Amino acid sequence: MSAHDHAGHDHTHGGAAHGSLKGYLIGFVLSVILTAIPFWMVMTGAIDNKQATAIIIMAFAVVQIVVHMVFFLHMNPASEGGWSMLALIFTVILVVIVLSGSLWVMYHLNANMMPGLHEMREMP
Amino acid sequence: MASTAITAGTEPVFHLEEEHAHAEGGSTMLGFWLYLMSDCLIFAMLFAAYGVLGGNYAAGPAPKDLFDLGLVAVNTTMLLLSSITYGFAMLTMDKGRVGATQAWLAVTMLFGLAFLSIELYEFAHMIHEGATPQRSAFLSSFFTLVGTHGLHVTFGIVWMLTLMVQVARHGLIEANRRRLMCLSMFWHFLDVVWIGVFTFVYLMGMLR
Numbered sequence: 001m002s003a004h005d006h007a008g009h010d011h012t013h014g015g016a017a018h019g020s021l022k023g024y025l026i027g028f029v030l031s032v033i034l035t036a037i038p039f040w041m042v043m044t045g046a047i048d049n050k051q052a053t054a055i056i057i058m059a060f061a062v063v064q065i066v067v068h069m070v071f072f073l074h075m076n077p078a079s080e081g082g083w084s085m086l087a088l089i090f091t092v093i094l095v096v097i098v099l100s101g102s103l104w105v106m107y108h109l110n111a112n113m114m115p116g117l118h119e120m121r122e123m124p
Numbered sequence: 125m126a127s128t129a130i131t132a133g134t135e136p137v138f139h140l141e142e143e144h145a146h147a148e149g150g151s152t153m154l155g156f157w158l159y160l161m162s163d164c165l166i167f168a169m170l171f172a173a174y175g176v177l178g179g180n181y182a183a184g185p186a187p188k189d190l191f192d193l194g195l196v197a198v199n200t201t202m203l204l205l206s207s208i209t210y211g212f213a214m215l216t217m218d219k220g221r222v223g224a225t226q227a228w229l230a231v232t233m234l235f236g237l238a239f240l241s242i243e244l245y246e247f248a249h250m251i252h253e254g255a256t257p258q259r260s261a262f263l264s265s266f267f268t269l270v271g272t273h274g275l276h277v278t279f280g281i282v283w284m285l286t287l288m289v290q291v292a293r294h295g296l297i298e299a300n301r302r303r304l305m306c307l308s309m310f311w312h313f314l315d316v317v318w319i320g321v322f323t324f325v326y327l328m329g330m331l332r
Contacts, residue, residue, distance in 0.1 A: 024211035031204055035322075039197050042327045050331045061323035065316055072207055072312040080154045091161040095168040102172035 019074050027071025034064040149302045156306045160313045163276075167317050170272055171324060174265040178325075179332070182260035187329030190255055192246070196326045199242045200318065203277075206235035207315045214308050222296055225304075229288050232311070236281045243274050266325065273321055276314050283307055 038057035040046065047053045069075040069088075077085050213228035247267070250256075257267040287307060291300050 019211065019214070021212075021215055024208055024215070028204070028208040028211075031207075035200055035204065035319075038323065038327055039193065039200075042330050043193050043197075054328055054331050057323055057327050061319050064319050068207075068312060068316045068319070072211065072315070073309060080157070083154055084157045087158055087161050091164050094165060098165075098168045099172050099175065103175050106176040 019071065023071050023074075027067055030067045030071070031064055034060050034067065149299070152302055153305065153309075156309060160309060163313070164317075167269075167272070167320070170265070170269040171320060174269045174325065177261040177265040178329070180261035182262075184260040184263065185253070185255045186262075187326075187332060190250055190253070191326055191329055193326065193330060195242060195246055196322055199239055199246075200322050202235050202239040202242065203315050203318050206232045206239065207312055209235060210308055210311050214304070217296060217301060217304055220296055222291065225296065226288055226291060229284055229291075233281055233284050233288075236277055236284070240274060240277055240281070243270070247271075269325065270321060273314065273317055276310075276317075280307065280311055280314060283310070 038060045041053055041057060047056070075085065075088065079085070209228050209232045213225050213232060216224040216228060250263075255263055257264050284307060287300065287303055290303070294300060
């Protein structure tokens with residue numbers, strides 16, 4: 001194996017890519033906090049407004065996913081020459097389109113196609 | 125042709141000689157990441173299906189009648205602990221300590237098994253109460269989404285067991301390190317999906 005190969009090898013599998021003890025511990029503590037707060041909010045009903053609670057716990061989930069990506073999956077713009085980040089961004093765009101598109105279309109379908117009481121009474 | 129001197133015994137070369145050699149497994153991590161991203165799309169579809177059908181109870185049980193958030197919290201803790209112990213396994217692997225790596229992998233597997241057991245207990249309890257997958261669209265999509273995640277965890281545990289045998293036989297050779305790093309990504313990815321499940325299915329279900 002030539003010196004060049006070895007250098008390239010170290011670059012992709014280098015120690016930095018595995019994270020450090022400190023990184024894992026920070027990620028773990030953040031995850032525990034970000035998990036405990038939503039559970040506490042829903043189990044005790046800390047906020048009366050259900051819609052506000054839903055928005056807050058979804059925000060916590062998004063933050064926790066980012067924490068996992070950074071501290072556990074060691075995602076950074078430089079890993080694998082930027083290709084894994086590119087794949088991730090592409091996937092996130094697809095997921096957003098799939099989720100928001102499905103919910104939006106099906107919600108309107110339900111709202112517009114549901115036979116109301118009024119129409120059903122007129123049926124023979 | 126005559127001007128090209130071809131010495132006897134030399135095979136003609138049809139590929140670019142400038143092509144440098146790639147280290148074996150050099151692209152495995154990126155390839156595995158792409159697999160995880162496609163897996164992510166599978167879960168996105170299942171989440172979308174649950175999002176659309178999750179409110180159709182067909183006069184059957186609703187999330188409030190079925191879910192026990194205390195149990196889900198314990199389950200989440202198990203998966204989170206298994207994530208950090210797998211991280212410790214990776215750190216000891218970097219130091220080349222075979223015994224410690226195996227021990228952390230075993231601990232991770234125990235947490236994974238605890239997660240699965242609790243989930244199976246929950247499923248059995250629900251089915252016992254008549255909340256079977258065929259009861260309503262909500263339950264069909266619930267069992268498909270959470271069951272697919274559970275199936276991934278099951279295969280992750282099988283994979284972990286296989287790698288522990290490999291490490292015991294061959295030690296922490298380069299190929300085994302690469303495999304352990306792939307499983308690391310798989311395992312942490314499952315934890316990321318679980319964040320979506322407990323938020324979107326369990327917590328939001330209780331708010332409905």
